[in-house]
Amino acid sequence: MHAPLIEPTVVDIPVRQPAVPMYAWVVFALTVGLLFSDYMSRQVLNAVFPLLKSAWGMSDTQLGSLSSVVALMVGLLTFPLSVLADRWGRIRSIVLMATLWSLATLGCAISTRYGEMLFARALVGLGEAAYGSVGIAVVLSIFPARLRSTLSGIFAAGSAFGSVLGLALGGVFSAHFGWRWSFAAMGCFGIVLVITYSIVVTGKRLTPLLPPGLRDVSGKPGVRISFRTLMAGLFSSTSVRCAYVGSGLQLLVPAALWAWMPSFLNRYYALAPGKAALCAAGFVLITGLGMSVCGMVTDRVSASNPTRKWASAIVYCLASFMLLVVAFRLPNGPLQLMLIGAGMFFGAGSCGPSSAMVANLTPPQIHGSAFATLTLANNLLGLAPAAIITGAIADRIGLFGALNVILVAPLIAAIVFVFGWRNYTKDLSRLTALREQAVR
Template identity: 75%
Template structure:
């Protein structure tokens, strides 16, 4: 089996000049805007959990499955679709994916039972499957390497901000127009952004922003690698594998809390569904802000000492566990909410360091595939099982009991990051030596 990648193996993003053109920021804004739409369509469901539970008499396990099926489809399809995007063109692929998840979200609005909703949600996941990996690969290809952790964190934080908008706007719309219009509103936003993106972003206009192409030899854009070679590059070192695993495990916490926080506030604080959705959106916003702050902090702390990125990831996981495990042991009240907010601020903080490590340890020519692998790990280890696993446990011991167990996940992620840190310097030296050898 032969695979074609869009970029040459030779060259490095580190060759990108330090100045950043305004068009690059416009591309970043539009690509991140579509990620907002992605998560608005994904997370609007959580805002209407209480309404769906009442309307269709669903169990927590069924509610959780409606959320988890999206991440499951993303996990299954992200790698093959990302590889196809490298071959077909990232801009066209992004537009097609966004159109698909927007239309599938419209399908959720007209669903009449659990089965139809589950199928529509699955198609939302199919549309979103490769977007995160392809989008971040496109963004990193037009910016300097020194901004990798910041841009990765900022881009992925778009998921949190999209979740905020999806939950808050979805909750408000549901109260005034009904839950079906919540999905309809998200679909309209997605379709408008697709049209705008397709008008502004083109492969031709992106080419001058990707200096790595300038180092390509004739025909090198058509370099082909066997699947076995691609897999060796994706899993070339113990530290890059640890980055995949640690990133996935630590995301189980924010995924579970994003899914169940509206229901938690509804059940334990007596908030009406609309108010609970808006309140939960505030916690999701805190998570997104934390991702950006943690990414910027990681780049600053690790300037001149890349191995410190691992240390920041370890610290974020430890803080997340400590704060959230403590919070859910307290009785409902201001102190509990404050501790939950603090825990959620750092709960996804390792996204930036993990993404930077993956970019540093894989060739630029396969960055879409590398981030697809990272996305696969994020979904299979964290995002996909989070909501349904918490729902299964909640059906047995209550939602509070389930949320008391969720903070254990960052401890497992921390172990992976510790192992990665121990091997990083050696693995990075070997990778750079291999890259230099290939260029000469």
């Protein structure tokens, strides 16, 4: 039997690692910076929800659709565009994507009605579609495996920190200059950052940092594999499939809260739209801190036992579920807000462990496509439906009731992770046996 073109990487090997070059950290910082821009462009809309509702007479379902269409486009297109990026060149793809979402955000600023805004937001989603998967693939390709959960958690937290900036700055600009300038500022920031990225991050400088066989990230032609081999690598075990699904389900609640927290504070705490957006940004910041901390904790507790990544993800899901259930059963007040913040701290904590699981259970040569699959699950199961489902339910039973309904998602995610955990040892043994058989 001849060996396959690629082999799965199934465990973290505790070997002594050389120091990470400073340039790798520069690339990481700029890649996370573009993720900031990505989510600033995506979430600035939520800061002006009350103003758009008043100006255009929109329903909550329509408002939710403007948010969800971005995640829907990401969900539908992330996989094919990530596969193309693996082949065409990840760096060139990143520059093209960031340019598109920045220009589309400027298009939102000049929209005059709902249809135009919906189209511009769809273009934002088109530009952002493959960035998360391609960006993290670039990062993980130039860092040692022992940092996977930490880097993945911090990278995922970039979405929260970008959302914080989008909400906070969007609230400030809309209060002082009008909602159109909120979009214009985000678009201009993206343009400046993508120019900087294209100058600093080059294939020539990245190539020395790459492991053998991964020239695709440099911007040169990537690895060519058959579609059948690609699918086999992406869905090789029950465990990796559970990692995809569990990660996506847990993100439904934080995505809904990110989208609707300004409106929640406006309607139930009587805060003005600008102040509500600033306060909501604080909750999103807590989510981002939770992503980073949970990723670091996961790497520490799983250093000698990779299966503990699963236990960590389960704990984060259950903590988020219990804290938020209690919070939304309390009357409005400081205690409710404190518990919502605590629940949001753990709300996306499984992002780091999930990314590390996927990286461990898929071949490095297709990590761009593997993270695209994870992004697909994150968007179709969590980010895309969150805002519009919450808005549709809110039109019927109110926003408070809608937020209570969706809280079941992290509990279901925990169950999925438990199933993956129970199958992990069996899947790991099977994958190892297949690898050994292939090299005979």
